[in-house]
Amino acid sequence: MIRQRLAAALVLILSLAGTGSLMAADIFVIGGKEDDPFWTIVRRGVEDGARLVEAEQGSVTWLGLADYDDLGADAAALIRDAIRRGADGVIAPDWHPALMDPALAEVVAAGIPLVIYNAGGARAAERLGALAYIGSDDYLSGRMAGDYFASRGARRVVCINTLPGLENIADYCRGLGDGAAAAGAKGETLVLAPGSFGDRDQVGAAIKARLLAQPEIDGIFTVGNLDAMAALRAVNRAGKAGRVQVGSMNFDEGSLSSIRLGAQLFAVDQQGYLQGLIAVTVLNAHANFGLNLPAKEIRTGPAIVDRSNMDQVLRGVAKGVR
Incomplete structure (x- = not known):
């Protein structure tokens, strides 16, 4: 219920700003395996952010890895696939810079806005010319x-x-x-x-x-x-x-x-739900309104989870966001 209210509020705010000049952004998000519990939570955040994008006639496409055996090369291939498919924006981790930076550089060279999330940090965002890094340190x-x-x-x-x-x-x-x-x-x-x-x-x-x-x-x-x-x-x-x-x-x-x-x-x-939600929201706002963050990094973590804060964490688990 909270997620629906958040999405509805974002849609209302943007509708009040005027939607006549909105660009229908097609955003591609690179992520982990479908059966990885952490990436299930990240994808939930992406899907909730997609509600706003879809309300503006855009789309969000998830490109997940099939396995982690050759992760860097496979992720680079997914990034290039997003370029070929006409992405208006790309969101991707930078897990393996030696293998992935060339593909990420191709995104920027093609004039496609890029957000680094989950891995890479502000250094990767600065190095690659990305809008921002969204994730933990x-x-x-x-x-x-x-x-x-x-x-x-x-x-x-x-x-x-x-x-x-x-x-x-x-x-x-x-x-x-x-x-x-x-x-x-x-x-x-x-x-x-x-x-x-x-x-x-x-x-x-x-x-x-x-x-x-x-x-x-x-x-x-x-x-x-x-x-x-x-x-x-x-x-x-x-x-x-x-x-x-x-x-x-x-x-x-x-x-x-x-x-x-x-x-x-x-x-x-590292609050993966926020990584997915904020990354999509930031990229969509840039595509539609030219908005940019004053800093290259929004941190979603880290934080310790132990027996002392278990009740609070379990409330998030029950809602599918932790």
Whole structure:
């Protein structure tokens, strides 16, 4: 109900401004897999933003990845597909700059407005000539996690990188190491093979082996909620339950349940719903009214989700936006 009211209010505001010169913008949004819980929430935000675009006779087209095996190259192909299909605006993450920046540069070179969201930060927006970056600060997310682990007694924490080559994932792990070190703990990274993200057997086996080989490890941080359950299972199978704490980027109902029960310590929220909603709204406003933001970055996170704020988070979950 709240989402419908927001969309209706935006439509009313723009109708009062006058719609005679509106351009029917066809916006293309690049995102993750359809069955990835985090990207389901991002897409919900995109769809709610699309209500405004559609009220102005425009359209929003979602182009999602089929898998994460060759993520950077596949995302670049989707960006170029949007250009070929006559996009009036493109919204895309910048997960893998080496592979994706050339495609994103082609968007700008073609005179198509670009918004970077979810990954890349203000640096990517400035570098590529995008209107803005909408999303969380990936390095700060990791740093916050490292500090949180240390504040709860962890002394040696491992960041499990299951998406090697992606700059935002490397930033999570780098930030975790710096945050832990600043609080007197130690952070390190375990890099797994490409294609391991979300593979519970592969991820779980790697974490269990690391825990058995290095018994001083007392914290595991996963770069996505899809790996959190694998980490929890690995901790149990290694006989470390109660001695090794688990945290993750993002969350779903399973990980929230684990946090509520005390099995998982925390998650870092980047509020994906707002990333999708704000990105579409900003790009549509630029296409129709020439509006621009005074800053290149709107942050949607990070924030810690733990047992202390569980009730508030669950209210968002019940509405399908967290």
